[in-house]
Amino acid sequence: MRAVAVKLLMSLFFAALPATAFAADKKPVVIEGEARVIDAGTIQIDNKVIRLFGIVAPGPRQKCLRGSLPWLCGAAARxxxxELADRKQARCQAIQSYNARCIVANKDLANEMVRAGWAVADESGEAYRPAEDKARAEKRGLWEYAPE
Incomplete structure (x- = not known):
């Protein structure tokens, strides 16, 4: 069930992505500059749109449930x-097309989002799985109202 949810979130995200964020060649691409947050899993530096590598975060209008009441968890995650990155200096290294590991103030943004419970590790983000498990166990972020 979790894998299906992650794939669905990923397919919805990639359908909305703008054309080219990174060069087509295979040289390591490093993008540095002031970050602007687009949504809970995407930043922009200059004209480059960058998806945080290894995670899936809720979309901007995605709702979660508190019991039977919906709330805008995507907006909370954004x-x-x-708070972590907007208008701060970021250094991103492309891992795959459209995906990069981004550092702000010596912190991996993807790891921080997962640790706080505002994103989950995807198939390529195995290194973030322990942080996700801990956030879930401690009922942080998206997990605060998740059923046991």
Whole structure:
């Protein structure tokens, strides 16, 4: 079930992505500059749109449930990433097309989002799985109202 949810979130995200964020050649691409947060899993530096590598975060209008009441968990996740990165200097190294590991203030943004419970590790983000498990166990972020 979890894998299906992750794939669905990923397919919805990639359908909305703009054309080219990174060069087509295979040289390591490093992008540095002031980050602007687009959503809970995406930042922009200059004209480059960068998806945080290894995670899936809720979309901007995605809703979660608190019991039977919906709430805008995507907006809350975006707010958290804005606190971490918006208008701050970022250094991103492309891992795959459209995906990069981004560092702000010596912190891996993807890891911080997962640790706080505002994103989950995807298939390529195995290194983030322990942080996800801990966030879930401690009921942080998206997990605060998740059923046991």
């Amino acid at each position: 707010t958290y990433l804005k």
